[in-house]
Amino acid sequence: MLEFQVEDMTCGHCVSTITKAIKGADANASVEVDLAKHLVRVEGSAGGEEIADAIREAGYTPVPSK
Numbered sequence: 054m055l056e057f058q059v060e061d062m063t064c065g066h067c068v069s070t071i072t073k074a075i076k077g078a079d080a081n082a083s084v085e086v087d088l089a090k091h092l093v094r095v096e097g098s099a100g101g102e103e104i105a106d107a108i109r110e111a112g113y114t115p116v117p118s119k
């Protein structure tokens with residue numbers, strides 16, 4: 054499982070943008086978001102860099118936390 058801290062993810066719109074971006078990089082990924090803690094958890098086949106790039110391209114700043 055991959056986990057990212059995304060401090061600039063602040064509302065439901067951010068959550069859906071980020072979720073879509075991750076699924077664009079890995080269609081079968083399961084994405085779990087804890088908005089209050091600004092955490093994004095991803096279970097899938099893509100690597101951490103690939104997922105981080107997708108989040109960055111969506112305009113957010115992921116910091117790997119695991």
Ligand SMILES: [Cu+2]
Pocket residue numbers: 062063064065066067068
């Ligand atoms: Cu937002």
